[in-house]
Amino acid sequence: MLKPEKAALRKALRSRRKALGGFPRFQATRRLEDRLERLTRGLSITSVAAYCAFDGEPELDGWLKRHRGQIWLPRVLPDHRLAFHHADPKSACSRRRLPRTNRFGIIESADPRQRGLNSLDALLIPLVGFDAHGNRLGMGAGFYDRALAQRHGRRPLAIGVAFACQEVDSLPVDPWDQPLDYVVTDTGVIDARRSPD
Template sequence: MLKPDKATLRKALRSRRKALGGFPRFLAIRQLEARLERLTRGLSLTAVAAYCAFDGEPELDGWLQRHRGQIWLPRVLPDHRLAFHHADPLTACSQRRMPRQRTNRFGITESADPRQRGINSLDALLIPLVGFDARGNRLGMGAGFYDRALAQRRGRRPLAIGVAFGCQEVEWLPVDPWDQPLDYIVTDTGVIDARASTGRTESS
């Protein structure tokens, strides 16, 4: 039996992500944020690249407001690389309150703050996912922005932390040579330490 390709999986999983709404979505985001907060504090992650939710991705407003460090948001450059620009955790990604913001060509909110950091000066990247498996493989939107960024990192820093709803997990994802694996995946249903041979570790 043929396994589905990335395009087929992407279409199905984007629909699954968008279909999660109402109170179930609210509850899932609260559970996800609680697990993410425990993980980032436990790993002493201070300078973190977050993201502004798009296309049904989990919003992280609560986690951003409670984060006790610096927040840096990705900006898509003309050459398809990512730059990471400063944002205030209390107002980041808020359309009404974020003082310095811009919208890129995909309709995603970015920081217009001129302060910038290189990827290897960050502690972690929070990466939105279209799909994932327990081995740390991720399926993104297909542009390869995060794969190119992670290919530049040295060693295990910054950590690559995928963020998704549990309903986006699949048993198997096709992997290309340029795909960059994740270190952790945080969802509403648990935390996967993809670096550990045991795979999933559930958060209380």
């Protein structure tokens, strides 16, 4: 069951994210992609689970085309888990072809090749909201929380992706909420592993 404060916050932050439009959104997206590229190169991240933008999320098309490693896109399974399927970085999120979409209208990879989350270097996670401690607010279905809870051994990094306008001072946290390692925005990169308690 959704906590009322989370539901209200989710609605407000989705509106804030969608309100960023036109040239300011274009500029913010370019800055975000540049920061994401520097972070992934600096951490030697090659095998990445990315996402195709939906509902005003930052688009990563430019970053995807420049990425020098493998891209895997999440696919929502009937049991509400995520599977990660191979995608061509140059056309992964293209709407020009007739893409495979899930029941939410989000583009997924139709490629049968699949990898487990723990074999990836990082998971890029679109956010509705976040705070400097690495707490995240998603769309509410819990897909990413369930996936992140399965990390073990060589853990892939959890990297949140959002516009700076989506940051809040603090988020309500439930026991099942999974924190992020980094948050990349158009104004900077937060290393949540080093954030003060």
